[in-house]
Amino acid sequence: MMIEQTEPATPTRERPDAPVTTPGKVGEHTERADGVPKVKGEFEYSSDLWMDGMLWGATLRSPHPHANIWSIDTAEAEEMPGVQAVLTHEDVPGRKVYGMEVPDQPVLAWERVRYQGEAVAIVAADHPETARRALEKISVQYEVLDPLTDPEEAMKEDAPRLHLSGNVLKRINILHGDVAEASASADVVVSGEYEVGMQDQAFLGPESGLAVPDGQGGVDLYISTQWLHLDRDQVADSLGLDPEQVRLTLSGVGGAFGGREDLSMQIHACLLALETGRPVKMAYNREESFFGHVHRHPAKMRYEHGATRDGELLYVKARLVFDGGAYASSSIAVCTNAATFACGPYEVPNARIESHMLYTNNPPCGAMRGFGAVQVCFAHEAQMDKLANELGMDPLELRIKNAVRPGIRFPFGQEVPPPAPVRVILERVGDMPLPEEEEVMGRDLRRLPGGVSNVTHGEGVRRGVGYAVGYKNIGFSAGFDDYSTARVTLSIEEGEPLVRIHTAAAEVGQGLITVEAQIARTELGVERVAVLQADTRVGSAGSTSASRQTYMTGAAVKQACEQVRARIFQKVREEYADEDLAIEDGDIVSGGESVVSLAELLGGEEIEETVEFHHRETEPLDERGQGNAHLQFAFAAHRAVVEVDTELGLVRVVEVATAQDVGKAMNPQALEGQIEGGIAQGLGLALLEEIQIKEGKIQNASFTDYLIPTILDMPSVRAEILELADPEAPYGLKGAGEPPTIASTPAIVAALRDATGRELARVPVKPEQIVGIAEKPPSEPPQPGSRGYSGIGHLDEREEH
Amino acid sequence: MRLRLNINGETREADGVWEGESLLYVLRERLGFPGSKNACEQGECGSCSVYLDGVLVCSCLVLAGQAEGREVVTVEGIAEGEELHPVQRAFVEAGGVQCGFCTPGLIVATHDLLGRNPDPTDAEIREALAGNLCRCTGYEKILDAVRLAAERMS
Ligand code: FES
Ligand code: FES
Numbered sequence: 001m002m003i004e005q006t007e008p009a010t011p012t013r014e015r016p017d018a019p020v021t022t023p024g025k026v027g028e029h030t031e032r033a034d035g036v037p038k039v040k041g042e043f044e045y046s047s048d049l050w051m052d053g054m055l056w057g058a059t060l061r062s063p064h065p066h067a068n069i070w071s072i073d074t075a076e077a078e079e080m081p082g083v084q085a086v087l088t089h090e091d092v093p094g095r096k097v098y099g100m101e102v103p104d105q106p107v108l109a110w111e112r113v114r115y116q117g118e119a120v121a122i123v124a125a126d127h128p129e130t131a132r133r134a135l136e137k138i139s140v141q142y143e144v145l146d147p148l149t150d151p152e153e154a155m156k157e158d159a160p161r162l163h164l165s166g167n168v169l170k171r172i173n174i175l176h177g178d179v180a181e182a183s184a185s186a187d188v189v190v191s192g193e194y195e196v197g198m199q200d201q202a203f204l205g206p207e208s209g210l211a212v213p214d215g216q217g218g219v220d221l222y223i224s225t226q227w228l229h230l231d232r233d234q235v236a237d238s239l240g241l242d243p244e245q246v247r248l249t250l251s252g253v254g255g256a257f258g259g260r261e262d263l264s265m266q267i268h269a270c271l272l273a274l275e276t277g278r279p280v281k282m283a284y285n286r287e288e289s290f291f292g293h294v295h296r297h298p299a300k301m302r303y304e305h306g307a308t309r310d311g312e313l314l315y316v317k318a319r320l321v322f323d324g325g326a327y328a329s330s331s332i333a334v335c336t337n338a339a340t341f342a343c344g345p346y347e348v349p350n351a352r353i354e355s356h357m358l359y360t361n362n363p364p365c366g367a368m369r370g371f372g373a374v375q376v377c378f379a380h381e382a383q384m385d386k387l388a389n390e391l392g393m394d395p396l397e398l399r400i401k402n403a404v405r406p407g408i409r410f411p412f413g414q415e416v417p418p419p420a421p422v423r424v425i426l427e428r429v430g431d432m433p434l435p436e437e438e439e440v441m442g443r444d445l446r447r448l449p450g451g452v453s454n455v456t457h458g459e460g461v462r463r464g465v466g467y468a469v470g471y472k473n474i475g476f477s478a479g480f481d482d483y484s485t486a487r488v489t490l491s492i493e494e495g496e497p498l499v500r501i502h503t504a505a506a507e508v509g510q511g512l513i514t515v516e517a518q519i520a521r522t523e524l525g526v527e528r529v530a531v532l533q534a535d536t537r538v539g540s541a542g543s544t545s546a547s548r549q550t551y552m553t554g555a556a557v558k559q560a561c562e563q564v565r566a567r568i569f570q571k572v573r574e575e576y577a578d579e580d581l582a583i584e585d586g587d588i589v590s591g592g593e594s595v596v597s598l599a600e601l602l603g604g605e606e607i608e609e610t611v612e613f614h615h616r617e618t619e620p621l622d623e624r625g626q627g628n629a630h631l632q633f634a635f636a637a638h639r640a641v642v643e644v645d646t647e648l649g650l651v652r653v654v655e656v657a658t659a660q661d662v663g664k665a666m667n668p669q670a671l672e673g674q675i676e677g678g679i680a681q682g683l684g685l686a687l688l689e690e691i692q693i694k695e696g697k698i699q700n701a702s703f704t705d706y707l708i709p710t711i712l713d714m715p716s717v718r719a720e721i722l723e724l725a726d727p728e729a730p731y732g733l734k735g736a737g738e739p740p741t742i743a744s745t746p747a748i749v750a751a752l753r754d755a756t757g758r759e760l761a762r763v764p765v766k767p768e769q770i771v772g773i774a775e776k777p778p779s780e781p782p783q784p785g786s787r788g789y790s791g792i793g794h795l796d797e798r799e800e801h
Numbered sequence: 802m803r804l805r806l807n808i809n810g811e812t813r814e815a816d817g818v819w820e821g822e823s824l825l826y827v828l829r830e831r832l833g834f835p836g837s838k839n840a841c842e843q844g845e846c847g848s849c850s851v852y853l854d855g856v857l858v859c860s861c862l863v864l865a866g867q868a869e870g871r872e873v874v875t876v877e878g879i880a881e882g883e884e885l886h887p888v889q890r891a892f893v894e895a896g897g898v899q900c901g902f903c904t905p906g907l908i909v910a911t912h913d914l915l916g917r918n919p920d921p922t923d924a925e926i927r928e929a930l931a932g933n934l935c936r937c938t939g940y941e942k943i944l945d946a947v948r949l950a951a952e953r954m955s
Contacts, residue, residue: 034898041834041876047838129822254900509900711933711943714939
């Protein structure tokens with residue numbers, strides 16, 4: 001039986017009126033609709049939610065990366081004054097596990113914990129501090145087990161099995177052409193091993209939300225997420241409710257970058273709210289946030305490239321090993337993505353790629369901006385530089401020579417669709433003027449590596465330049481039925497036409513709601529547009545990920561507008577005119593002459609259309625790793641200029657230049673913001689960002705120890721935006737959010753190699769690698785007295801009495 | 802503990818404050834000023850920046866009790882009535898806002914910078930805002946916003 005979505009018996013929170021905006025058309029500068037409330041501090045984020053009588057939830061997490069649970073005793077916590085509920089796995093009424101691709105992660109652990117930070121019990125209390133103290137009163141008896149932390153170990157036959165299905169979560173092999181034959185005829189062969197550390201999305205708005213019981217067994221959840229409907233379905237499954245009894249409303253989202261695709265506190269808050277009959281708010285702090293979401297997969301990648309003497313690529317062999325961590329998250333899709341992008345946007349006639357995704361007892365990894373393409377791009381671009389070096393060829397020229405072009409096939413068998421301007425974007429970054437050389441000696445300290453730390457006045461500072469190019473699939477791939485839903489309503493309010501747009505698509509900061517409004521303005525010729533708060537009262541929009549929302553939800557809004565327009569024109573044809581109809585500034589125009597105003601035509605009538613837009617079908621890869629797996633490809637090239645203090649290993653990135661094909665710049669300023677912000681995250685991975693893990697335990701769960709780029713680290717960006725239309729896409733647009741994060745990292749590292757002559761096969765690059773103390777950072781922090789550090793801090797030994 | 806302080810020009814009181822609560826918590830959860838943000842609660846991100854007796858502070862690092870009897874100005878107190886302050890307007894126009902979680906702290910910090918130094922160089926802007934993390938923008942449009950605000954305010 002299909003149950004209508006019920007309205008809550010105890011009305012929860014007032015639904016605010018959607019602000020009416022007057023956007024520009026597609027391609028025109030339009031200020032973001034939520035800009036003013038954000039600068040005034042009035043925009044409501046999920047961590048700001050507040051209701052009378054609400055309780056605070058808190059989560060007890062496993063201190064061990066791997067342990068058996070023998071017992072959980074909550075009695076003492078339950079008796080604490082102010083504590084309203086203490087729940088464990090026994091209190092999960094529905095499915096006790098969840099997961100986007102494979103439901104393998106316990107809502108609350110039982111029998112076994114598989115990573116440090118896994119949720120074991122939850123508490124609701126009337127003050128957050130009371131809730132935290134109650135957690136300390138829960139006694140869990142663990143039998144600590146050895147953690148399995150190396151994916152290579154996890155692959156072995158005799159490794160302990162972390163899941164019933166074994167430790168191999170996914171394996172993809174791509175076999176293309178004849179690598180054996182090609183390698184026999186290669187003039188030049190280069191190989192290397194590359195490593196990428198675990199990066200964190202580090203969105204600033206911590207995981208948070210408010211669950212409100214409806215008094216009829218259902219619940220409303222106000223939440224920051226990337227995909228409302230997927231959250232809803234997983235929450236409903238675990239609560240043992242019908243999806244209709246669980247209503248989700250998007251709350252203000254403080255950034256996402258992939259880290260909000262998986263559930264965090266959603267089910268927990270709902271369980272506590274239903275148990276206590278009161279609204280429950282949960283908000284992680286920064287430390288908990290590091291345990292509360294998945295991270296970018298660390299990778300180890302072994303590559304071999306073979307080419308002819310004049311630089312034509314003959315083959316690529318690659319073995320990629322990804323650490324998926326304790327649970328599946330979206331690792332299967334990441335494994336596939338990495339395999340398909342392993343060779344880079346180059347014509348590679350023969351390839352053999354193995355991509356392995358393993359379960360370990362490390363923190364679970366999943367989606368982060370770039371999704372598998374980031375790791376392999378670091379490796380294939382390092383290989384291209386190595387090859388250029390071996391051939392004595394210019395690195396840019398080698399890339400241009402081998403760039404893919406429409407009509408040829410990627411190593412996974414799909415034909416390269418037009419436009420694929422890889423050559424053009426490489427030429428563009430090559431042609432951009434280099435930032436002026438500036439005398440290092442005597443310069444303002446703030447423009448030297450190390451800045452006001454006053455570590456160099458220019459001695460030992462060398463400049464380097466590096467290039468890279470990368471690409472990424474847009475939209476969901478490999479046979480997934482990817483769609484988005486939009487409802488568009490046109491009515492007359494206060495004598496003027498107004499378009500309302502309702503979707504479930506998550507605005508996470510990227511500016512989607514502004515683009516939706518621009519599309520309506522363009523298609524319906526109506527100045528005033530209101531975008532309603534995203535919620536589950538309308539059909540799914542799919543996830544705000546894979547750079548897909550402007551394409552997918554944009555297309556759904558566009559088509560819904562077209563249908564509304566068609567109905568208007570039908571009315572016009574019946575009563576007025578039928579030639580050459582258009583809507584301009586609220587008037588119906590025929591052959592350039594105004595025939596009737598929308599206000600007069602519609603009167604009190606509302607025209608509403610709902611559209612579900614599905615993109616073209618894609619195919620899963622076959623057993624040889626072949627198939628038309630992806631919908632659209634977006635390309636970006638980067639050039640980085642760095643200055644390195646070669647004595648101390650400190651770096652100043654002077655400039656990052658980029659050329660990116662976006663098909664259509666829907667909102668130019670927002671697009672630039674995506675490019676600049678994406679490059680900042682690429683810079684972070686190149687130089688700063690890594691979750692450090694020792695025996696399965698995170699060592700740096702804070703912004704004190706996990707460093708993201710500040711305004712001092714980030715250089716200016718020179719961007720050239722190409723608009724080469726994709727004939728298949730709405731307005732010809734290409735997804736734009738991820739490409740900036742992909743090749744920016746390898747470009748910066750290439751520049752560092754250029755400046756230092758070192759191999760630098762691992763990111764983030766640490767000072768000790770730059771100065772050549774170690775190719776990898778030391779696994780132990782240096783101790784006084786250890787080699788190379790003994791003199792530091794001992795005045796007598798330095799003879800500086 | 803009972804607390805009395807002046808926020809954005811008005812006297813406010815909170816009862817039953819636990820001694821361990823930060824000024825940020827009291828502002829957000831007890832007094833209805835959720836504009837200041839809580840991205841780290843460790844003094845690392847600047848999203849909670851407010852003025853305390855005219856001095857820019859991270860409100861997450863100030864114990865609520867320390868603010869007793871003092872004057873606090875939050876992001877909610879920066880606008881001049883309904884009119885946006887030029888710093889706020891510049892952030893919207895220049896595209897310095899994406900998710901906006903860093904924005905309240907940056908508005909207050911920029912307001913402070915331009916109060917001290919109406920015509921800052923780029924190096925001075927970078928130095929002054931180095932304590933405000935933003936994960937979305939890459940800072941370029943934030944620099945644009947500060948330059949625009951400085952130009953308009955001079
Ligand atoms: S929340 Fe205060 S500095 Fe981050
Ligand atoms: S706009 Fe999102 S953190 Fe700055």
